[in-house]
Amino acid sequence: MSKGLFIIGTDTDVGKTVVTAGLIHLLRSKNYDACYFKPVLSGAAFKNGQFIPGDTNFVKTLGDIPESLENMTPYSFKTPVSPHLAAKIENVAIQVSIIKQKFEDLKQKYPYMVVEGAGGLIVPLKAKYMLYDLVKDLHLPIVVVGRAxxxxxNHTLLTVRYAQSVGIKVKGIILNGYDSSNKCHLDNKKTIKELTKLSVLTIPKLKDINVEKIQLGNLKNIIKENLDVKTLIEWMEPC
Ligand SMILES: Nc1ncnc2c1ncn2[C@@H]1O[C@H](COP(=O)(O)OP(=O)(O)OP(=O)(O)O)[C@@H](O)[C@H]1O
Ligand SMILES: [Mg+2]
Incomplete structure (x- = not known):
């Protein structure tokens, strides 16, 4: 049986892909055969007659994952809007059964799965089916990535408490772009820890990183300095 984790952002653009890529790299560099799954991606680039899902391409490159982009991302849309709207604009019906099947297929091959959401927890994938419904359907706990x-x-507490209210287990919080010399950042970490009783980890601001251009910067080293693989494995649950 595979173990997995779902990475949920407090918003779009908070650094879910950067953090997830780091986590996958950390696992794979320690010989944990981990794969990435981003079920629905908006804002894909169109190259040589096909959509290239940028997040998936970045994580695949950084983690050196021997899997196809299509298998890791069954639905890629060019339009950079919420998945339900991108699907509507591009005349595609997102089928949850296909997402579940693709996830099952990957689980057969990889003992560790890290899934990245789109936007935040209450983003519609289709009418009346939100990202949190998928988290529950894939039987995964979450880690919340937020800004520092x-x-x-407010954003982190809303996400954590809503997840808990619908029966989703929250394993931890990662504040991205953290600056330990910034009083506001320091207090945010302390306050969120006190209010949630969860472990709060941090990733500093990185140099020369760009998801679209696949610039990896110093992410590999930074992630090793800030996260340990033991915590990551403890956060994962059988799915
Ligand atoms: N710690 C960091 N230091 C510097 N730049 C960062 C950091 N984390 C993310 N970025 C930059 O911020 C932008 C958004 O990051 P990222 O793509 O990981 O966000 P996301 O939450 O995955 O967005 P989306 O909702 O589109 O999937 C990217 O251009 C990335 O290079
Ligand atoms: Mg992303």
Whole structure:
């Protein structure tokens, strides 16, 4: 049986892909055969007659994952909007059964799965089916990735408490772009820890990183300095 984790952002663009790529690299570099799954991606680039899902391409490159982009991302849309709208604009009916089947197929091959959501927890994938419904359908616990600065207490607490209210297990929180010399960042970490009673980890601001251009910067080293593989494995649950 595979073990897995679902990475949920407090918002779009908070660094889910960067953090997930780091986690996958950490696992794979320690010989844990981990794979990435991003079920629905909006804003894919169109190259040589096919959509290239940028997040998936970045994580595949950084983690050196021997899997096809199509298998890791069954639905790629060019339009950079919420999945339900991108699907509507591009005349595609997102089928949850296909997402579940693709996830099952990967689980047969990889003992560790890290899934990245789209946007935040209450993003519709289709009418009346939200990202949190998928988290529950894939039987995964979550880790919340949020910004380190002003506004993150509210966004993080809303995400954590809503997840818990619908029966999703929250394993931990990662604040991205953290600056330990910033009083607001320091207090955010402390306050979120006190209010949630969860472990709060941090990833600093990185240099020369770009998801679209596949620039990896110093992410590999930074992730090793800030996260340990034992915690990551403890966070994962059989799925
Ligand atoms: N720690 C960091 N330091 C510097 N830049 C970062 C950091 N984390 C993310 N970025 C940059 O911020 C942007 C958004 O990051 P990322 O793509 O990981 O967000 P996301 O939450 O996955 O977005 P989406 O909702 O589109 O999937 C990217 O251009 C990335 O290079
Ligand atoms: Mg992303």
């Amino acid at each position: 600065g002003l506004g993150t207490i």
